[in-house]
Amino acid sequence: MLSVAVMFADSRFDYLDRVRYSIGFLTAPVFWVADIPARVSYWIDDVFVSHRDLIEENTRLREELLFAQRELQLLAGLASENSRLRALQEASISVNGKILTAEIINISSDPGSRRVLINRGAQHGVETGQALLDAYGLMGQVVEVLPFTSWVMLITDSRHGTPVQVNRNGERAIARGSRGDFPELELEYVPDTSDIVVGDLLVSSGLGQRFPKDYPVAEVTSVVHDRGQPFATIKARPLAQLDRTRHVMLIELAQNELDAQLQGVGAAVWLENDAETRNTPVEDVLAEEDVMILESDTVVPLDADPDADPEPVADARLDTTTSPAPSAGQE
DSSP states (O other): OHHHHHHHHHHHHOTTHHHHHHHHHHHHHHHHHHTHHHHHHHHHHHHTOOHHHHHHHHHHHHHHHHHHHHHHHHHHHHHHHHHHHHHHHHHHHTOOEEEEEEEEEEEOOOTTOOEEEESOOGGGTOOTTOEEEOSSSEEEEEEEEOSSOEEEEETTSTTOEEEEEETTTOOEEEEEEOSSSSOOEEEESOBTTOOOOTTOEEEEOOTTSSSOTTOEEEEEEEEEOOTTSSBOEEEEEESSOTTTOOEEEEEEEOHHHHHHHHHHHHHHHHHHHHHHHHTOOHHHHHHHOOEEEEETTEEEETTSOTTSOOOBOSSOOOOTTSSOOOOTTTO
16 A cells, blocks of 8 residues: 555655655666676777778778769769750750751771761661751761661861851851861851951851751851951861760751751842842842742742642742743743
């Protein structure tokens, strides 16, 4: 009964807290002395550990560190590759046409040429002449197709010419790869009076129907005007990461893109010829004529029957408000 009463009083009124605290304080040295043998045993194990155990542990830790560093490098490489793929995907949105992703797997060992090998070939639908791009600019075009791989000639190859235009004013030129050791581009046959300055962005003009129109190509780095020469010496730096990129894309231009380029080429040639014949500014010709250029040598009115075959016309004008213009012989 006494024990029950003490337990009840302690649980209800906390009468024995001070007694319990005092007893714990007095018995603490007893527990400390009782734990001395165990602590001494642990200390002896740490002091008298064998030299072989230390070597084995050191070797194991070095191997674990090596594996951890390898995993870290792989993660860094994956992060960099992921960023490059994201940039390539964003660049592909601005290009009209069928896109085929590829990877550069080899570089030509010929010092006289700048070519790379990609892991796409005839079995993947690759054709000779297809343009190769990366996320930053034009790289080149396919020159040799094998069953599972293809060789691509870069735009910095001295045998490659790229039709470009200045993004600022639309002035056209041909960018050919330099013959020096430094991979750069040189603009050929540019008049000394041309309006091209350092820093101008060069984009593909679309002439030749090989490359997508208005895709970045290079940036002008040097312009030299020599009064004794009829042409200026202009050099440009390619925007594509020719020596660093690995992931690229092949472009097969869509039909509407080819038609647009053909219309642009034909319209420019026809308007210039017509303006010279009539001794009239090109702006006045545009205001007077209402025509649509389908091909470089074909002119049809806008209200013509779409199912009818257009007739080739050479240096002739066609007015939509009158009867069809006579042929060149009748004029």
